Amino acid sequence: MSLKTSSQHGLAHLAINGMFLMTMVQAQQFEYPPTEKDSQIDDYHGKTVADPYRWLENDVRESPNVHAWVEAQNRVTFDYLERLPYRQEISELLTALWDYEKIGNPFRRGNWYYFWKNDGLQNQNVLYRQIGLQGVPELVIDPNTWSEDGTLALGTVSVSDDGRFLAYSIQDGGSDWRTWRVMELASRKILEDELKWVKFSSVSWTRDSRGFFYSRYPEPEEGDAFQSLNKNQQVFYHRVGTDQQRDVLVYRRPDQPDWGFDAKVSEDGRYLILTVWKGTDDRYRVLYRDLTEPYALPLELIDHFENEYTFLGNDGQVFYFKTDLDAPNGRVVAIDLRDPKKRRDLVPETKETLSSVHLVGNAFVAEYLKDAKSRVLLYDLNGDLVREIVLPGIGTASGFDGYRTDTETFYSFTSINMPSAIYRYDILTGKSSLFRRPETLFDPEDYLVKQVFCPSKDGTKIPLFIAHRKDLEPNGKLPTLLYGYGGFNISLLPQFSIANLAWMKLGGVYVQANLRGGGEYGKEWHQAGTKHRKQNVFDDFIAAAQWLIEHDYTNPDKLAIRGGSNGGLLVGACMNQRPELYAACLPAVGVMDMLRFQRFTAGRFWVDDYGSSDNPEDFPVLYAYSPYHNLKAGTDYPATLITTADTDDRVVPGHSFKYAARLQEYHAGSDPVLIRIETRAGHGAGKPTEKIIEEYTDQWAFLVKHLDFKPQLNLTEDRD
Numbered sequence: 001m002s003l004k005t006s007s008q009h010g011l012a013h014l015a016i017n018g019m020f021l022m023t024m025v026q027a028q029q030f031e032y033p034p035t036e037k038d039s040q041i042d043d044y045h046g047k048t049v050a051d052p053y054r055w056l057e058n059d060v061r062e063s064p065n066v067h068a069w070v071e072a073q074n075r076v077t078f079d080y081l082e083r084l085p086y087r088q089e090i091s092e093l094l095t096a097l098w099d100y101e102k103i104g105n106p107f108r109r110g111n112w113y114y115f116w117k118n119d120g121l122q123n124q125n126v127l128y129r130q131i132g133l134q135g136v137p138e139l140v141i142d143p144n145t146w147s148e149d150g151t152l153a154l155g156t157v158s159v160s161d162d163g164r165f166l167a168y169s170i171q172d173g174g175s176d177w178r179t180w181r182v183m184e185l186a187s188r189k190i191l192e193d194e195l196k197w198v199k200f201s202s203v204s205w206t207r208d209s210r211g212f213f214y215s216r217y218p219e220p221e222e223g224d225a226f227q228s229l230n231k232n233q234q235v236f237y238h239r240v241g242t243d244q245q246r247d248v249l250v251y252r253r254p255d256q257p258d259w260g261f262d263a264k265v266s267e268d269g270r271y272l273i274l275t276v277w278k279g280t281d282d283r284y285r286v287l288y289r290d291l292t293e294p295y296a297l298p299l300e301l302i303d304h305f306e307n308e309y310t311f312l313g314n315d316g317q318v319f320y321f322k323t324d325l326d327a328p329n330g331r332v333v334a335i336d337l338r339d340p341k342k343r344r345d346l347v348p349e350t351k352e353t354l355s356s357v358h359l360v361g362n363a364f365v366a367e368y369l370k371d372a373k374s375r376v377l378l379y380d381l382n383g384d385l386v387r388e389i390v391l392p393g394i395g396t397a398s399g400f401d402g403y404r405t406d407t408e409t410f411y412s413f414t415s416i417n418m419p420s421a422i423y424r425y426d427i428l429t430g431k432s433s434l435f436r437r438p439e440t441l442f443d444p445e446d447y448l449v450k451q452v453f454c455p456s457k458d459g460t461k462i463p464l465f466i467a468h469r470k471d472l473e474p475n476g477k478l479p480t481l482l483y484g485y486g487g488f489n490i491s492l493l494p495q496f497s498i499a500n501l502a503w504m505k506l507g508g509v510y511v512q513a514n515l516r517g518g519g520e521y522g523k524e525w526h527q528a529g530t531k532h533r534k535q536n537v538f539d540d541f542i543a544a545a546q547w548l549i550e551h552d553y554t555n556p557d558k559l560a561i562r563g564g565s566n567g568g569l570l571v572g573a574c575m576n577q578r579p580e581l582y583a584a585c586l587p588a589v590g591v592m593d594m595l596r597f598q599r600f601t602a603g604r605f606w607v608d609d610y611g612s613s614d615n616p617e618d619f620p621v622l623y624a625y626s627p628y629h630n631l632k633a634g635t636d637y638p639a640t641l642i643t644t645a646d647t648d649d650r651v652v653p654g655h656s657f658k659y660a661a662r663l664q665e666y667h668a669g670s671d672p673v674l675i676r677i678e679t680r681a682g683h684g685a686g687k688p689t690e691k692i693i694e695e696y697t698d699q700w701a702f703l704v705k706h707l708d709f710k711p712q713l714n715l716t717e718d719r720d
Contacts, residue, residue, distance in 0.1 A: 070657075100439060108402070118689075140166065150689070165240060177199050206269065215234065258604065262277070270291055319334070350368065352370050355367050363378050375391075456543040477558055482562070484544070494512070507711055517536070531609070538577060558707050564590070569590050571585050582638045586702075637663065
């Protein structure tokens, strides 16, 4: 039953035994569905905390009461959204802008080049291959044929070294769970192999292409697949053509149920490298196993979780790693298995952040961040600088994959006003040549992108990317959308988004803030926004909002903030702390209950960044900014559109449900505070194009209404 359209369920279905019915919440003329409250109270280290909406944590697929609440909320929300001015016109604009061919970076296996392509409005990207760079593309897999609503997506793919087999994962309804299948490429035959309960894992083929290594979790108990904690991951070997029950257990640690494993076969096929992780911090243990010895056991190479060790490749018994050992900004080292205590420095640390390294064409391709913009350098295997890879402009470069024997690699280049173009890089000559550039209905030159730096509360300089149409001049009245994330060492780089381009075309200013907690300036920048220093992230975002006002871009009646996941937490916390600073807020799939996040699915991994309420030292810090717990009764909050999805098993939707219920209870203003709950969708990955366009249509129409401006809706720029 659709949670969005099933209107036959009345509010009477919200009655729950043993709970007390709230009166209908009314903010002037806006009415919300009633939400039950119970008497749940928890004791945190001597501090009692009420949690009256605990029941909304229950899985919407398993709880009729939560299901009915979701339906009631969606009826109110969609009734409001569908009546917004310009909604249909915004939908048509987004659809027109979205409708252009998009191609991903090619990768080569044998004589074949594989690549992703979307014709424009296809719900899911399609996998193709062709012989040579000028070959005729042929279809490999089209996931758009798998479901009518486009909610079955093709996830990660891996081609065996001999090009015979393709292993591919299927994502259902946006869930993090993946089901892996195997295709015989010559015949396109789908084999009977089916691997279930795989999450947070790729596959890595052995050189003989007879099978691959992967990681999986035990099958959850019935009804717990989207709620229970992910523990006891194990590494298996799967041989093509056999049942999953016959897979060989390679490694497990029942004494360490929180550990996860990434299994990778070295390019020479000799070693299996097991990278062990236990959270979101880039701190790993490393084991290796000699695959030439049938009875060999994995041996420890790195026996602690103190530093990053990302395996890049090897020359025999010499392993190459990207690490932050004695190098907060990152470096490349060599470790000889015959004397593993020694670390030979190859690519030294620089003042710029080393974001990633690829070993391709017998060279290290090192991607750096310089003030949140890409810079790429090429080093030989001795660590000597060969050259800088000249990029097409100021923006973001990504890709550079390949084998040691390759003489070419591919990368994409993008900026806020520039869709991704694909370039072929010749490693021998150092020349980049354009491989594919999309044709769009807009001219990137019509948009201005610049970077500024604003001081945070403690004086730290925070980078901001500001983008808008060139015909707009700061006048203190521009509708402005400020976006941020600030966590988990994730860097926000200047990348293209059709939705953001549409926002700018409508007449809005788009601002992207590089907050502490991200990875833009290395390890210290990340740690400055974690755990007991998390308030720095909120201070940075608030400072960015104030800077935009002080520099005459906008004012509080024209300013909106947006963020997703950890960025949803950011929006919720900043909205609580400075509600008068914004006209509208868009928290998406946010972590809103900071006292209980670690009790669901992947939440326990986030303790690295947040801390845990189970720790008496962390509890008061978390409680002080937790969005759900810091809403205050009688406050006039900004117009708010919370977004989440019923099958989000990354940040379970109960976070947003509870936050919305309490926000509606406490809100004293006349602007709406609504929750939009998508069906058959998860945390974001795999969401079909149709649903993405619908969601942005609603968000941009909501902003047009509550920032109170007349949008420009024609596809050609209007200079009048």
